[in-house]
Amino acid sequence: xxxxxxxxxxxxxxxxxxxxxxxxxxxxxxxxxxxxxxxxxxxxxxxxxxxxxxxxxxxxxxxxxxxxxxxxxxxxxxxxxxxxxxxxxxxxxxxxxxxxxxxxxxxxxxxxxxxxxxxxxxxxxxxxxxxxxxxxxxxxxxxxxxxxxxxxxxxxxxxxxxxxxxxxxxxx
Numbered sequence: 001x002x003x004x005x006x007x008x009x010x011x012x013x014x015x016x017x018x019x020x021x022x023x024x025x026x027x028x029x030x031x032x033x034x035x036x037x038x039x040x041x042x043x044x045x046x047x048x049x050x051x052x053x054x055x056x057x058x059x060x061x062x063x064x065x066x067x068x069x070x071x072x073x074x075x076x077x078x079x080x081x082x083x084x085x086x087x088x089x090x091x092x093x094x095x096x097x098x099x100x101x102x103x104x105x106x107x108x109x110x111x112x113x114x115x116x117x118x119x120x121x122x123x124x125x126x127x128x129x130x131x132x133x134x135x136x137x138x139x140x141x142x143x144x145x146x147x148x149x150x151x152x153x154x155x156x157x158x159x160x161x162x163x164x165x166x167x168x169x170x171x172x
Contacts, residue, residue: 020056022159025152027051028057033147041073061144069171076138081134083109111135144169155172 031051039044046139048065063072089104115132151159 020053023056024053026155026159026163027053027061030144030148030151031061031125033151034144037143037147038063039141039143062149070138072140072142072144072169075138077135079135081111081113083113083134085109085114121138123148126168 028051031049035046035049038049040046045063045068049061049063049069052060052062054060085107087102087105087107089100090102092102093099109131112131113134114129115154118131118145147168154164155163
């Protein structure tokens with residue numbers, strides 16, 4: 001007959017493995033909810049999402065798009081923003097149907113920045129340039145916290161008590 005200590009160790013290990021599975025499943029459910037509620041303009045932010053189980057430590061949900069932090073937490077506008085673009089030599093079509101050569105030059109913007117919006121399926125084909133107003137702040141859209149609260153509220157009471165009230169959000 002096995003000793004009481006070895007039985008306790010086996011039970012403790014089984015409980016730990018079960019909790020890792022429960023937390024992993026919970027994290028995947030939160031990620032699925034994040035993907036449903038993530039703000040989508042071009043699809044780049046949604047495509048950059050990933051979920052990873054970190055053993056008994058928990059789950060890591062990551063959005064790696066460069067603007068994900070700004071969209072999630074909001075930013076202040078930049079009132080005196082200036083941007084300079086280096087324009088290379090290129091051919092330009094004329095209304096008459098002909099072309100002309102534009103020399104290499106610098107173009108200066110005040111308050112705006114040229115940005116590209118990509119349709120997420122055919123990136124190279126569907127490039128769309130627009131002028132981003134840098135004076136306007138991003139309004140906070142905390143879709144990760146909302147998804148966490150939504151999924152947590154649907155869990156059994158015993159699990160809700162074990163889960164943290166708030167989640168940690170880090171900027172890379």
